Each structure stands twice: as structure tokens, then as C-alpha cells.
Amino acid sequence: MSKSAILSSSIAKKWWMSLTGLFLCLFLVGHLLGNLQIIFFSGDEGQRVFNEYAYFMTHNPLIKLLSYLTYFSILFHAVDGIILTFQNKRARPIKYAYSKPQKNSSTPSRYMAILGSAILIFIIMHMSNFWGVMHFDKNMPLHTKNLVRPDSSYQKLYLTTNGTFLPVEQVEINNKTELIDKELNLKIGEGYKDLHSLTVSFFGHNKTNKGFPPNKYAYLAVILYVFSMAVLSFHLWHGFNSAFQTLGISHEKYNSALSLFGKIFSVLVPLAFASIPITIFLTK
Amino acid sequence: MKLKLKVWRQKNRKEKGKLETYSLDNVSEHMSFLEMMDVLNEQLINDGVEPVAFDHDCREGICGMCSMYINGQPHGPDRGVTTCQLHMRKFNDGDTIYIEPFRAKGFPIVKDLVVDRGAFDRIQRAGGFISVNTSGNTQDANLTPVPKKDADKAFDAATCIGCGACVASCKNASAMLFVSAKVSQYSLLPQGKVEAKRRVLNMVEQMDKEGFGNCTNTGACHVECPKEISLENIARMNREFLKASITSEK
Numbered sequence: 061m062s063k064s065a066i067l068s069s070s071i072a073k074k075w076w077m078s079l080t081g082l083f084l085c086l087f088l089v090g091h092l093l094g095n096l097q098i099i100f101f102s103g104d105e106g107q108r109v110f111n112e113y114a115y116f117m118t119h120n121p122l123i124k125l126l127s128y129l130t131y132f133s134i135l136f137h138a139v140d141g142i143i144l145t146f147q148n149k150r151a152r153p154i155k156y157a158y159s160k161p162q163k164n165s166s167t168p169s170r171y172m173a174i175l176g177s178a179i180l181i182f183i184i185m186h187m188s189n190f191w192g193v194m195h196f197d198k199n200m201p202l203h204t205k206n207l208v209r210p211d212s213s214y215q216k217l218y219l220t221t222n223g224t225f226l227p228v229e230q231v232e233i234n235n236k237t238e239l240i241d242k243e244l245n246l247k248i249g250e251g252y253k254d255l256h257s258l259t260v261s262f263f264g265h266n267k268t269n270k271g272f273p274p275n276k277y278a279y280l281a282v283i284l285y286v287f288s289m290a291v292l293s294f295h296l297w298h299g300f301n302s303a304f305q306t307l308g309i310s311h312e313k314y315n316s317a318l319s320l321f322g323k324i325f326s327v328l329v330p331l332a333f334a335s336i337p338i339t340i341f342l343t344k
Numbered sequence: 345m346k347l348k349l350k351v352w353r354q355k356n357r358k359e360k361g362k363l364e365t366y367s368l369d370n371v372s373e374h375m376s377f378l379e380m381m382d383v384l385n386e387q388l389i390n391d392g393v394e395p396v397a398f399d400h401d402c403r404e405g406i407c408g409m410c411s412m413y414i415n416g417q418p419h420g421p422d423r424g425v426t427t428c429q430l431h432m433r434k435f436n437d438g439d440t441i442y443i444e445p446f447r448a449k450g451f452p453i454v455k456d457l458v459v460d461r462g463a464f465d466r467i468q469r470a471g472g473f474i475s476v477n478t479s480g481n482t483q484d485a486n487l488t489p490v491p492k493k494d495a496d497k498a499f500d501a502a503t504c505i506g507c508g509a510c511v512a513s514c515k516n517a518s519a520m521l522f523v524s525a526k527v528s529q530y531s532l533l534p535q536g537k538v539e540a541k542r543r544v545l546n547m548v549e550q551m552d553k554e555g556f557g558n559c560t561n562t563g564a565c566h567v568e569c570p571k572e573i574s575l576e577n578i579a580r581m582n583r584e585f586l587k588a589s590i591t592s593e594k
Contacts, residue, residue, distance in 0.1 A: 075586065151448060151556055155447070157442060160416030161564065165515070169561065
């Protein structure tokens with residue numbers, strides 16, 4: 061095995077770009093399918109399904125492994141991309157006085173670094189809005205349900221991971237999610253973090269918010285999200301097929317089909333992502 | 345036709361260069377671009393100005409010597425031609441034409457529009473050959489059968505004249521199209537298989553040493569290539585390089 065070729069050659073740096081990029085494309089599909097649940101299920105059912113899904117995603121060991129691989133891929137893709145960009149800038153120390161790059165290459169292909177940087181900024185914002193709150197915010201509320209009594213007063217209940225409901229007054233919360241019996245001082249269940257309500261109140265009109273302050277800037281969040289998805293679309297438009305070319309996967313028999321698939325993927329996936337905050341904004 | 349030319353003038357490798365403006369009258373539309381440059385130089389000599397240095401040799405599109413970045417494109421606005429094959433009818437009366445050298449760290453400027461493309465020779469020397477017996481008992485060329493399709497593809501790759509338009513057009517000044525064409529022209533043929541691994545590893549190593557950028561698959565090289573070398577060659581080289589770097593003993 062040739063060590064220098066695999067670790068430091070120009071082509072190897074591009075393989076790592078391709079491999080991490082294609083892995084992140086797979087991640088996008090998984091992330092999208094999971095998140096679409098938020099608009100395909102409505103009401104209490106929607107809240108339960110999504111919070112159960114969020115619990116599964118944060119507790120399953122295999123998913124945890126995949127998530128570490130995803131964080132690594134994002135960082136590696138970004139760092140490798142920065143290194144490549146600086147090397148590429150250095151390869152032409154004096155710029156042309158007059159150049160017509162639009163005559164020979166597509167616009168997204170020439171702006172991959174800028175598009176990628178914009179996506180990185182989006183990822184940081186996106187993770188601090190949801191992932192960060194979900195993982196680190198001590199006040200992240202748990203999944204609650206209002207039980208209407210015959211005298212039309214309400215009783216607030218926590219949903220537990222074994223499917224039962226516990227009255228809010230009876231328990232206190234320990235370690236963010238553990239439901240502790242106040243009298244016996246014993247753990248009697250585990251609650252679901254209410255990621256559903258966090259998301260809905262972030263993008264929506266605050267009708268169903270449970271324990272979240274209303275987001276005055278929901279429209280801004282939606283606009284930024286949709287813009288970021290447009291950026292992602294341009295990045296994928298070039299990146300998806302470019303990854304295959306870099307890995308040497310090119311054959312006249314399959315190239316046109318692969319190229320078509322890449323174009324559809326790069327439009328459809330960001331579009332489907334963008335539909336989520338738009339739907340929440342318009343309906344919730 | 346009347347033209348305004350903005351030509352890059354640079355005394356030598358070290359001194360700073362700049363664009364100088366010259367006016368040229370009575371340019372025939374039937375002239376090639378290089379003939380127009382000859383007329384410009386004659387005018388400059390008559391005016392007591394040092395003529396513009398530019399590369400040229402065969403003037404029939406096969407040697408790869410003529411370079412020049414003309415109006416924002418290597419070899420000018422025409423497709424699939426070198427500068428010597430570019431005719432002045434592609435321009436209009438009264439046009440301003442920018443003429444710059446090919447710019448890349450791997451192609452240092454020698455003077456004016458002349459750049460040193462020795463990097464390509466060094467890459468070629470690193471592995472762009474096959475070792476055969478030439479001492480009189482050479483094998484008959486038809487003794488080793490080659491499928492027609494492979495022979496055609498190898499020939500297409502071999503039409504690369506090493507002019508450097510790929511590097512000049514690439515936003516990263518990457519030499520991948522040139523190197524991949526040179527790798528492909530051998531790797532597709534049985535005679536080239538013997539040294540295939542060593543060839544691709546050494547040529548890519550030399551390419552990186554010369555300071556060319558990384559390929560980002562913009563495809564500009566293929567569009568600007570006077571011989572229209574296919575991007576398929578780059579994919580083939582990526583494949584060969586992967587195979588060689590995993591299985592080679594070095």
C-alpha cells in the first residue's frame with residue numbers, strides 16, 4: 061500500500077471529500093425521512109410519534125455510532141475542503157485580468173467552497189437551535205398531554221417511555237428526563253423530551269406551543285431555512301455527480317442515468333426539507 | 345478591421361508585468377491569430393518598441409506550442425482549436441482583445457506571453473512511457489491484439505498535445521486532464537499494463553510536486569481543450585490511482 065498516495069496526494073484528498081460527501085447524502089435521506097413525520101402526522105399522534113422517534117435517535121447505540129460518523133464526516137468534509145481550496149488558490153498566484161469562466165463551467169461547480177461555507181454556518185445554527193437545546197438545555201420540557209376532566213378542568217400528564225401517563229404533580233424530573241416519585245423518591249419512569257413542540261413553536265405561529273416562548277421571528281427562521289436549502293441544492297447539483305467522477309465511477313452505459321439521478325436528488329431532497337418549516341409555518 | 349489589443353508585457357520571470365494597450369489597423373479577417381500577432385510585432389519593431397514574445401511552432405494545431413489566454417479563454421473563443429487555428433473572423437471590427445499568458449504556479453512566465461511548461465515534460469518523464477526493446481529486434485506491432493474500442497480510446501487520449509489549456513482554463517490550475525490523458529493512452533493498451541501502477545503513482549506524485557491545483561470536476565478543461573480530451577480519462581486515472589495506491593508494494 062502506498063502511504064503517501066492514500067494520505068496526502070491530491071487525488072486522495074478528493075476521495076475523502078467524495079466519501080464523506082456521499083455519506084452525508086445518505087445522512088440527508090435518513091434525516092429527511094425522520095423529519096417528514098412532523099408534517100405527515102398531526103395532533104397528539106404527531107407529537108407522540110415524533111418525540112418517540114427523537115428518543116430512539118438519541119438512545120439507540122447503532123444510531124449513536126452513525127451520528128458520531130456524521131459529525132466526523134461534516135468536520136472532515138469541511139476541513140479537507142478548506143485545505144483543498146487554499147491549495148487551489150495557491151496554484152494560481154496571479155489572477156487573470158480578464159476571464160470568462162461561465163463559458164466553460166457551471167456556476168455551482170465554481171462556487172463549491174462558498175456554498176459549502178454557507179451550509180456549515182447553517183449546520184451550526186441548525187444544531188444550536190435544535191440539537192443543542194435537545195442535548196444541553198436543562199429546561200428542555202418533556203412530552204406532556206392535557207387530560208380533560210368531566211368538569212372540563214385540565215390535568216397535565218407526562219408520557220413515559222413505557223407508554224403510560226403520569227400526573228405532573230406526582231413527579232419531579234431528575235437528570236433532564238427521569239420521572240421521580242415525590243413521596244417514595246423512586247424513579248418511576250422516563251419521559252420523552254418534547255422536540256416536537258420545540259420545532260413547531262420555532263417555525264410555527266405559537267398555537268400549540270407547550271412550555272416554549274413564542275418565536276417572534278418564525279418567519280425569519282423559515283426564510284433562512286429555505287434559503288439554506290437552496291444553497292444545499294446548488295452544492296449537491298455539482299457535488300453529487302462530482303463525487304462519483306472522483307471515485308472513478310464513470311461508465312458510458314450508466315453516466316446519463318447517474319447524472320439524472322444526481323440532479324433529481326439535488327432538487328428533491330432540499331425541496332422536501334424546505335417543505336417542513338413552510339408547512340409548520342402555514343398550518344401550526 | 346481595427347482592433348485594440350491589451351497585451352500582457354513582462355520582461356522576465358522576476359519583474360512585475362502589466363497590460364499594455366496597442367492599436368492595430370488593417371487586420372484581415374482571414375489572418376490567423378498568430379499572423380495578427382506577427383503584424384503587431386512588425387508594427388512594434390517599426391515604432392522602436394520591443395516586440396511581444398509568444399510561443400509558436402507548427403502553426404497547424406498539432407505541436408501544442410501556441411498558448412495565450414485570449415479574451416478570458418485559453419486559445420480564444422473558438423472550440424476545439426489552438427491559437428494558430430483561431431481566425432480573426434471570430435472577432436469584430438473595433439473589438440478590444442485581452443491577451444494574457446497561461447497563468448499557473450506550475451507554468452512560470454518566461455517573458456510576455458511565453459510560459460515555461462517544463463512541468464509537463466517532468467510529469468511525462470516520471471512515468472509517461474513504456475519500456476520496450478528498441479535494439480533492432482522490435483516486435484511486430486500487430487502481434488499483440490488490441491480491441492478496436494480500446495485502441496480508439498487510447499488514441500483519443502494520445503491526441504493530447506500537452507499545450508496546457510486545461511491548466512490555464514481550470515479555476516484551480518489543475519493538470520488532471522493532461523496527466524489523465526497521458527496515463528490513459530498507455531493503461532488502455534496491453535503494452536502499458538506492465539508499468540501501470542508505477543506510472544500512475546509517479547506521474548501523480550510529480551504533478552503534485554509541480555504545484556498544480558486539485559481537480560474539482562468543473563469540466564472547464566474538457567471544454568477548452570483543443571483536442572477535446574474526455575473527462576472519462578480523469579475518472580480512469582482516479583480509478584487506476586486508487587487501485588495502484590492500495591495494491592502497490594512501494
